[in-house]
Amino acid sequence: MSRRSVRALKTDPIPEASLEIIIHAAAAAATAGNRQPWTFITICEPKRLKALRSLSPGMLGKPTAVIVLCMDETRAMLTEEGDIDKMGWMDIGAAMQNILLAAHDLTLGACPIGSFNEEAVMRFLNLPNHLKPALFIALGVPAWVPETPEKRPLEKISFYEKYGGPSGQGIA
Amino acid sequence: MDKESLKEDFYYLIGYMLTSANGLYKEPADYGVIRLLDTTERLISILEDHNIADHFLLHLRDELKEEKEGAMDNERRKVMIRRLVMEYTEELEHHLG
Numbered sequence: 676m677s678r679r680s681v682r683a684l685k686t687d688p689i690p691e692a693s694l695e696i697i698i699h700a701a702a703a704a705a706t707a708g709n710r711q712p713w714t715f716i717t718i719c720e721p722k723r724l725k726a727l728r729s730l731s732p733g734m735l736g737k738p739t740a741v742i743v744l745c746m747d748e749t750r751a752m753l754t755e756e757g758d759i760d761k762m763g764w765m766d767i768g769a770a771m772q773n774i775l776l777a778a779h780d781l782t783l784g785a786c787p788i789g790s791f792n793e794e795a796v797m798r799f800l801n802l803p804n805h806l807k808p809a810l811f812i813a814l815g816v817p818a819w820v821p822e823t824p825e826k827r828p829l830e831k832i833s834f835y836e837k838y839g840g841p842s843g844q845g846i847a
Numbered sequence: 848m849d850k851e852s853l854k855e856d857f858y859y860l861i862g863y864m865l866t867s868a869n870g871l872y873k874e875p876a877d878y879g880v881i882r883l884l885d886t887t888e889r890l891i892s893i894l895e896d897h898n899i900a901d902h903f904l905l906h907l908r909d910e911l912k913e914e915k916e917g918a919m920d921n922e923r924r925k926v927m928i929r930r931l932v933m934e935y936t937e938e939l940e941h942h943l944g
Contacts, residue, residue: 679918680918682915682916683912683916725859726859726862728859728863729858729859729860729861729862729863729866730862730863730866731866732863732866732867732870732878732882732885735881735885735915735916736915736916790870790874790878791866791870792866792869792870795866818916819916821916821917821918822917822918823918824918824919824920
């Protein structure tokens with residue numbers, strides 16, 4: 676519960692071993708039907724990071740590494756209309772959360788980024804057409820960690836047995 | 848001044864502004880505010896890297912940087928922007944003499 680989205684990052688590089696652990700954690704995420712509809716591209720070369728930042732308006736900080744989570748359209752479940760099924764997006768979300776938690780465990784700062792130019796990023800990363808960038812995770816050594824913003828109270832979002840039932844407080 | 852380095856910094860800033868404009872067609876309206884503030888901060892940082900920024904600009908940059916690195920809070924941001932606009936206006940009066 677102490678994990679926060681960290682955008683204030685130092686310039687210290689991330690050890691390669693830490694990046695390997697984080698990628699392993701991502702690849703171990705829950706995935707519907709074991710589809711594993713993902714590919715992870717890690718960028719840590721400073722010049723390429725600077726260039727990637729220019730294609731990614733959501734990259735507010737200056738990370739020392741970025742992991743691009745790509746949706747593999749050849750592996751994802753598809754709807755009858757041929758779109759990516761919701762489970763595919765959930766798989767990407769599960770991989771994202773594993774990355775965030777692994778980074779936090781390694782005392783690294785991390786922040787998901789959804790604002791980037793998909794077409795430009797595909798070209799920049801030389802991605803084949805079936806791999807679509809879905810999400811970035813910016814990583815680095817935290818300069819400081821923001822306070823936890825106000826969270827919705829559990830009694831408004833969590834119920835036992837049925838909607839409107841006890842939120843769990845007082846239940847052993 | 849290293850013109851090539853300055854050109855490269857502006858090159859990336861221009862790319863950022865273009866991709867921001869492109870992305871804003873499908874992003875929440877509030878993101879437009881964030882992109883403009885981020886552009887301001889990035890621009891001042893470039894000026895600083897090339898020893899052009901003055902004390903007031905660096906103060907602005909630090910405030911913007913702290914805001915964007917904290918937890919997202921639209922109301923707090925709105926108050927900060929209004930305050931910075933007034934600080935800028937006061938600074939403008941000093942500039943004009």
